[in-house]
Amino acid sequence: MAQVLRPTVAEIRLSAVRKNLQKLARTAAPARLLFVVKANAYGHGAVELARLAEREGLAWGFGVSSVEEGLALRAAGLKSPVLVLGSLYPFESFVEAINADLMVTIASLDAARQVAEAARKLGKTAACHIKLETGMGRIGARKPSVIKIYDELSGRADVRVAGVYTHLSSADTDPDYTGAQLAIFSETAAELELRGARGLVMHAANSAAAMNFPVSRMDMVRCGIAAYGQAPGFEPAMTLKTSVVFVKNVREGAYISYNRSFRADRAMKIATIPAGYGDGYIRRFSNKADVLIGGRRCRVLGNVTMDMTMVDVTAVKEASVGSEAVLLGRQGAEEVTAQELADIAGTIHYEIVTQISARVPRVFAE
Numbered sequence: 001m002a003q004v005l006r007p008t009v010a011e012i013r014l015s016a017v018r019k020n021l022q023k024l025a026r027t028a029a030p031a032r033l034l035f036v037v038k039a040n041a042y043g044h045g046a047v048e049l050a051r052l053a054e055r056e057g058l059a060w061g062f063g064v065s066s067v068e069e070g071l072a073l074r075a076a077g078l079k080s081p082v083l084v085l086g087s088l089y090p091f092e093s094f095v096e097a098i099n100a101d102l103m104v105t106i107a108s109l110d111a112a113r114q115v116a117e118a119a120r121k122l123g124k125t126a127a128c129h130i131k132l133e134t135g136m137g138r139i140g141a142r143k144p145s146v147i148k149i150y151d152e153l154s155g156r157a158d159v160r161v162a163g164v165y166t167h168l169s170s171a172d173t174d175p176d177y178t179g180a181q182l183a184i185f186s187e188t189a190a191e192l193e194l195r196g197a198r199g200l201v202m203h204a205a206n207s208a209a210a211m212n213f214p215v216s217r218m219d220m221v222r223c224g225i226a227a228y229g230q231a232p233g234f235e236p237a238m239t240l241k242t243s244v245v246f247v248k249n250v251r252e253g254a255y256i257s258y259n260r261s262f263r264a265d266r267a268m269k270i271a272t273i274p275a276g277y278g279d280g281y282i283r284r285f286s287n288k289a290d291v292l293i294g295g296r297r298c299r300v301l302g303n304v305t306m307d308m309t310m311v312d313v314t315a316v317k318e319a320s321v322g323s324e325a326v327l328l329g330r331q332g333a334e335e336v337t338a339q340e341l342a343d344i345a346g347t348i349h350y351e352i353v354t355q356i357s358a359r360v361p362r363v364f365a366e
């Protein structure tokens with residue numbers, strides 16, 4: 001890794017990820033656990049966390065969104081099964097996927113024919129999972145098309161249909177809709193069985209479903225967010241932290257940052273920290289988010305800038321250059337949660353951790 005001097009880092013606690021994966025695996029058993037590490041493990045560092053999981057046998061395999069993400073795992077020496085959850089395009093990417101032994105998602109008859117053709121040309125076997133649309137409305141074939149895809153692929157020597165799956169849109173919020181999606185899945189599974197399908201890995205559950213809908217667990221659960229500790233009952237793995245680089249005292253009437261969105265209504269002590277929207281600490285946090293310094297909540301003052309953010313440390317006597325500042329995570333008895341930042345930004349906690357930019361080094365701690 002390039003030399004790290006700037007103090008802004010995302011610290012990832014391996015012990016938290018380990019504990020979270022163990023809890024998911026225990027809950028899902030006998031279903032297998034697919035550890036979803038797409039988007040750089042939701043910002044947590046895909047290669048390092050996949051290595052941890054493989055080394056310690058914490059997951060059966062990995063879920064990624066693209067062939068590129070799968071190739072990165074293979075390049076890092078990971079040997080476990082990898083399922084590409086996205087729909088592959090251009091179709092030439094099937095060649096790369098098959099060569100790297102990545103399982104692919106097939107969501108249309110066209111893609112089914114293309115993967116078979118790619119495998120035939122390579123003289124290799126392509127392993128695929130057929131994606132059923134049950135109400136997510138993203139990628140997936142409806143039941144009659146899934147049957148056609150299965151018929152097209154199941155007789156071929158160069159393709160192995162390893163599984164069938166769907167994705168639940170609202171397992172965290174809507175049990176009725178989740179139940180309806182699972183009912184469509186069951187009907188399709190029954191029909192495939194009537195056509196002689198045996199030994200397919202059937203899966204539907206994300207983290208919320210794996211924890212809350214036992215019937216959704218089937219043969220495998222695909223979990224991301226809970227593994228990173230961003231779900232009730234799990235331990236958050238990421239702390240985004242830095243150090244104060246500048247401290248000043250200002251008089252009443254002083255303005256802070258671009259466009260004067262903050263004016264001091266009294267004399268204040270203000271710290272500057274080297275993190276901003278270039279790090280994924282977005283401008284929506286301006287004047288609203290809290291940063292932890294000296295174990296206390298300190299309000300962001302003025303607009304967050306690309307590389308620096310100002311914070312009110314009037315109440316933190318000991319705050320000085322070098323003081324630790326936590327933007328996300330715990331410090332002492334206080335904690336800034338991803339949910340709290342998401343509420344400020346009008347988004348979801350997934351986005352808060354995933355958006356921490358590539359500029360921020362991920363450092364791994366036990």
Ligand SMILES: Cc1ncc(COP(=O)(O)O)c(C=O)c1O
Pocket residue numbers: 036063085167205206207208222223224225226
């Ligand atoms: C197809 C698929 N399966 C599983 C997951 C994991 O979901 P979660 O992070 O909610 O566990 C995702 C993530 O969005 C996904 O797209």
